[in-house]
Every structure is written in structure tokens, then in C-alpha cells.
């Protein structure tokens with residue numbers, strides 16, 4: 001097991017802190033680290049894709065889980081896969097897709113670990129139909145503060161505290177996930193343009209009301225620099241796993257994708273969406289948005305894309321997070337319930353009135369909430385955007401958005417947070433009290449601690 | 459913990475009645491700061507400062523701290539850190555001395571040197587050790603332009619700040635990679651209550667302006683902050699002026 005002292009940040013590269021990093025290669029090594037932890041405790045870390053400080057532990061131990069990366073068993077009869085927590089979703093997809101299986105939930109990047117995905121109970125663009133990842137976990141192996149490994153199954157308090165629990169109940173060593181059958185590795189995509197926010201929400205709702213709508217992958221890019229009548233205009237993209245009939249006959253028999261459609265092959269489609277607002281002046285960012293908006297088809301259906309190009313276009317860019325400069329980036333992700341569209345309007349208007357060079361602004365819909373106590377999704381709309389942390393006055397501006405979101409009964413995403421107030425987080429997550437009680441009982445010495453937990457008093 | 463914008467939740471001020479420090483504390487409380495320690499020589503002014511900050515919603519505690527009593531620093535500051543993480547330590551104590559008198563009375567001059575330099579070396583090392591153990595935090599050191607190049611008018615004070623400044627820079631280098639940031643702040647003349655009535659120098663600033671620059675420096679994780687910012691250029695020019703000429707300059 002390698003051990004070093006390193007300065008760590010999340011994906012946003014803000015608030016660096018130093019910890020001793022251990023890289024266990026077996027469950028026993030991981031248990032030894034937890035048992036031998038110092039006074040400042042330990043926390044698990046996956047691929048460090050959480051934008052904020054969730055996977056940091058200043059002055060303590062950090063378990064880098066990427067060394068635990070074995071795929072233990074693929075049970076095609078039951079449609080499940082059992083693997084170590086350090087396996088990345090990208091790698092799983094490479095194994096699963098050629099065999100006609102798909103991840104139960106596909107978040108916006110494949111470069112995250114199974115452990116990190118469970119600990120933040122990730123959601124995909126099909127949340128209204130699929131729910132978040134916790135719904136598809138059959139069992140997980142959890143290393144707790146006493147150094148013991150427990151098998152945790154759905155329907156228990158420990159399961160609901162651990163899924164979305166940000167690593168604070170223990171270290172997930174392995175998990176069994178229920179998979180989804182797909183006929184082909186391709187996605188059939190339709191795209192439509194919306195002239196303003198109301199139009200966009202209406203189109204979203206129409207997609208959701210169609211048969212199979214909740215199961216489809218729907219998300220929209222919003223042009224947050226558009227003003228006046230165009231405020232909140234955007235491009236709605238919706239995808240479904242393509243049926244077998246789209247493949248040439250020889251490929252159908254083998255269930256194999258044409259080589260060009262394997263996971264990981266890139267579309268020639270330019271990665272415009274990822275260009276960072278932070279580097280551009282507002283005028284050029286606005287111009288770029290204009291091009292992106294005009295460049296999108298008014299309405300197009302049935303275009304075929306590879307899974308990688310559809311789900312993880314950002315992964316094609318090396319280190320997109322470095323493009324926001326030394327101060328790093330802040331992700332703001334929140335949700336407000338159905339019926340609170342006015343609040344969503346107000347937030348969008350505030351962002352566009354301030355001319356924030358936001359990048360990657362995406363709107364999605366959520367369905368039924370997860371049982372996870374600290375899970376983020378709740379029925380409603382969710383908007384995420386990245387902002388350069390160096391923008392003057394951004395801290396107060398985001399506090400203002402927090403107030404707007406809280407007043408509408410909404411919440412910000414803890415796994416992606418790097419700046420909210422402890423009081424705000426407590427008000428947004430009513431089950432935090434239960435979470436703290438369970439932790440106090442299971443882990444009385446506070447063995448599992450992160451910078452996020454210290455900052456928000458979780 | 460500090461947030462993504464470098465705003466701390468807990469603050470320790472050494473020199474708890476310093477005007478610059480209190481202006482900074484007010485700004486930080488308006489952002490994220492909830493716990494404040496005011497360390498200083500016990501006085502009604504220290505308690506009054508605590509009351510004022512409490513009214514702004516912070517949980518404020520005072521602790522007896524004398525820069526000249528370096529033998530006690532380890533214990534006094536150790537107790538503060540034992541109560542919980544400190545995100546930012548603001549080293550603000552210092553005395554300007556009285557140049558004319560200090561030249562006459564070496565003992566008085568030594569007091570300036572011991573407060574501003576030796577006291578800061580001792581307290582700075584103790585705090586640096588504690589911050590290193592917690593793996594994060596900033597040590598903000600109030601130096602002065604007076605330390606950049608000695609002036610006839612205040613070289614006793616200036617030399618003590620020169621020593622402090624060099625110490626803080628070196629400490630910052632030593633702490634690279636430990637998660638601890640050392641930020642050296644070099645204000646020009648600051649319009650504080652004590653300075654009222656004195657002839658105004660060019661590029662004079664205010665405690666509020668210094669406080670603003672400190673908050674920005676924390677956000678940017680700067681190593682050196684000049685207030686006002688234009689002093690950076692002015693001083694880099696002055697540093698190279700030949701001595702016979704420098705002596706005659708009205709600076």
C-alpha cells in the first residue's frame with residue numbers, strides 16, 4: 001500500500017487541504033488504515049470528481065480507493081454486477097456494453113468510481129423513470145469505524161444513511177448493482193430548440209408525458225447569457241437506447257456494436273459546450289452561446305450517437321476543470337419542486353441579469369425522491385452550472401440564490417457543494433438530524449470526517 | 459473550514475484591539491465567520507471589541523496574550539487550538555514606537571523590536587505548527603511598507619518589520635505543500651485613530667481598505683498583498699533609488 005502526504009482539492013480546485021493519502025489494494029489494508037487512523041479521522045476518496053471538499057480530510061487520512069478496482073462477478077442471469085468500490089463507471093461500461101448491459105444510472109461523467117457514485121447517490125437524465133443509483137444497489141460491503149466489514153442491504157437505516165451519505169458512515173468496499181438490458185450500444189437522439197424558459201419547461205413536460213418519456217434521457221442546455229425575451233432559451237436533448245433495427249444485420253446477431261460505436265469512441269461532434277466561460281470575456285461567451293443556440297437544429301429526431309458521446313461529452317476534454325484559472329471553479333447545483341417554476345425563473349433571471357460567464361448550464365427533471373437521508377434528488381427541476389471562483393462578488397451572489405432556493409422549499413446538492421452555509425444545508429435537509437444520530441451511535445469517535453462535514457457540521 | 463472563496467469560519471486575532479484586525483473581522487463575519495478569538499493584553503478595550511463583534515452575530519471569546527511574553531505563547535495559543543480548528547490567524551499586534559525617544563532610550567527601542575519581531579517569530583512559529591497539524595489554514599501577517607526599505611524617520615520600527623517580513627516569507631516557503639498559507643500584508647500609512655492629526659502621507663489607506671485587501675487575498679490565496687495595490691510598483695522603484703538620493707526624498 002502506498003502512502004504519501006498530499007494537498008488535495010475536489011474537481012473545482014478550490015480550498016486545498018493536506019492529508020496523508022493511503023492507497024489500499026485489499027480490503028484488509030483498508031481496514032488497517034481505518035483502525036490505525038489518527039485523531040483527525042479518515043475519509044474515502046474515489047476519482048475526486050466531486051467539485052467541492054467532500055473527498056478531503058485536512059490533517060487526517062484519505063483512503064484513495066482507486067487501487068481497489070476488481071470487477072468480481074457479472075451475473076448475466078440475474079442482471080447484476082458485483083465489483084470493488086474503486087472501479088470507474090467508464091470501465092464498467094466498456095465491459096457491459098458489448099454484452100448488452102448498461103449502467104442503471106448514467107451521470108454526466110464516466111470518470112467516477114462506483115463508491116463515489118453511491119456515496120453521492122448520483123442521478124442521471126432519466127431520473128423521473130429510473131430514480132437515483134441507490135434504487136439499483138442490491139447490497140454493499142461497508143467498512144465501519146470499528147474496522148469491521150458489514151453487508152448492508154436496502155431497507156435498512158444504515159443503507160439509507162450510506163447512499164448519499166458522502167462517505168461519512170464508512171468506506172464502501174464493494175457493491176452489487178442491478179443492470180439495465182439494452183438492445184444496442186447506441187443512443188437515438190432528438191434535439192429541439194426552445195425560445196425561452198417557459199417554452200423550454202413546456203417542451204420538457206411534453207417529453208415526460210409521452211409514453212416512455214420518463215425512461216428517456218432528457219436534459220437541456222440553457223443559454224444563461226441570453227437576456228430580455230430570450231432569457232432562459234435553450235436546447236433540449238432527449239435520447240433513448242436505440243432498438244436493434246438500427247444496426248446492420250451482422251451486428252444484430254452478435255449483439256456487438258459496429259466498431260465505430262464502442263464505448264469510448266468519440267463523435268466528430270465538436271466539444272463546444274465545454275468551453276469555459278471563465279476564460280472568455282462576456283461578449284465572446286455570449287457570442288459563443290449564440291452560435292451554439294443557432295447551431296442546434298430547431299427540431300431533429302433519430303440521430304444516432306455513441307453512449308460516450310451522448311452521456312460523457314466532457315470526458316473527451318483533458319482536464320476541463322483547469323481552464324477556469326488558478327482560483328478554480330464553483331459548481332452551483334440546486335433543485336426546486338414542481339409548482340415552483342417561478343423560483344426557477346427568478347434564479348435564471350438573476351444569473352442572466354448579472355451576466356455571469358456560466359459554463360455547462362444544464363436543466364433536468366427529477367422524479368420520486370430516493371430513500372437516502374442526504375440524497376439530493378426530489379421531484380422537480382434541477383439546474384447546474386459552473387462559475388469561475390475568481391468572479392468578484394460571487395460568494396454573496398450565490399448566497400442570494402441559496403435564499404431563493406430555500407424559500408421555494410428547494411435544496412442545493414451537498415456532494416457538489418463547496419460554499420453553502422451550515423444553517424442553509426440543515427434547513428434544506430430535514431433528515432440531517434437522523435443522520436447525525438446514526439453517526440453518533442455507529443461512529444462515536446467521529447472516525448469518518450471530511451472537510452465538507454466539518455464545514456457544514458454534518 | 460474555509461469555503462471555495464477562502465472565507466473562514468473561525469478566526470484568531472493576535473492583537474485583539476487592532477483597528478485593522480477588527481475591520482477585517484467585521485468583513486469576515488459578514489461572510490462566513492462564526493467563531494472569533496480575540497487574543498490580546500486584557501483591557502476594557504479588548505472586551506469592548508468582543509462585545510461589538512458579538513453584536514454582529516459571532517461567537518467571540520477573548521484570551522490573554524502578550525507578545526512580549528514569548529515563554530507563554532505555546533501554552534496560551536495551544537489552548538485556543540485545542541478548542542477547535544482555526545481557519546485564519548491574523549497577526550496584528552505591533553507598536554510603532556516613538557522614533558526620537560527610542561533613539562535616546564535603547565530600552566524603548568528594544569521593546570519595539572521585541573514586540574514586532576521576536577514576539578511575532580515566537581507566536582508565528584507556534585501558530586504555524588498548529589495549522590500544519592490541522593492540515594489547513596492561513597497565517598496572515600501584518601507587515602508594513604516601512605520594512606521594505608529603512609527610512610530615516612522610522613528605521614527602528616522599519617527594521618523590526620523588515621525582520622518580520624523576511625521571517626514570514628521564509629515561513630511561507632517552509633510551509634509550501636502543507637496546506638497552510640502564509641500571507642504577508644504590506645500596508646502603507648493607514649488612517650487609524652492613533653494616526654489622527656499626523657501629517658497625511660501620499661498613498662494613505664484606511665483600515666477598511668486593508669481589510670478588503672486581506673479578504674481578497676484569502677480568496678486568491680495570495681502570498682503578498684500591498685495596500686493600496688499601487689504600492690507594489692512604487693516600492694519596487696524606491697528600492698533601487700541610490701542612497702544619497704533616497705535620504706533626501708520626502709518619503
Ligand SMILES: Cc1cc2nc3c(=O)[nH]c(=O)nc-3n(C[C@H](O)[C@H](O)[C@H](O)COP(=O)(O)OP(=O)(O)OC[C@H]3O[C@@H](n4cnc5c(N)ncnc54)[C@H](O)[C@@H]3O)c2cc1C
Nearest residue numbers: 046047048049050107108113115116119122123166167172
Ligand atoms: C463533469 C461532471 C459531471 C457530473 N455529473 C453528475 C450527474 O450527472 N449526476 C450526479 O449525481 N453527479 C454528477 N457529478 C458529480 C459526481 O458524480 C459525484 O461528485 C461523485 O461522487 C464523484 O465520484 P468520485 O468517484 O470522483 O468521488 P470523489 O469525488 O472522490 O468523492 C465524492 C464523495 O464520495 C465519497 N466516496 C468516494 N468513494 C467512496 C467509497 N468507496 N466509500 C465511501 N465513500 C466514498 C467521498 O468521501 C466523497 O464524499 C458530476 C461531476 C462532474 C465533474
Ligand SMILES: NC(=O)c1ccc[n+]([C@@H]2O[C@H](COP(=O)([O-])OP(=O)(O)OC[C@H]3O[C@@H](n4cnc5c(N)ncnc54)[C@H](OP(=O)(O)O)[C@@H]3O)[C@@H](O)[C@H]2O)c1
Nearest residue numbers: 473475476477478499524525526550551552600602647648
Ligand atoms: N496603522 C498603520 O499605519 C500601519 C501601517 C502599516 C502596518 N501596520 C501594522 O498593522 C498592524 C495593526 O495595525 P493597527 O493600526 O490596526 O494597530 P493598532 O490599532 O495600533 O493596534 C495594535 C495592536 O497591537 C497590540 N499590541 C501592542 N503590543 C502588544 C503586546 N506586547 N502584546 C499583545 N498585543 C500588543 C495592541 O494591543 P493593546 O490594545 O493591548 O495595546 C493592539 O491590539 C500592526 O502590526 C502595525 O504595525 C500599521
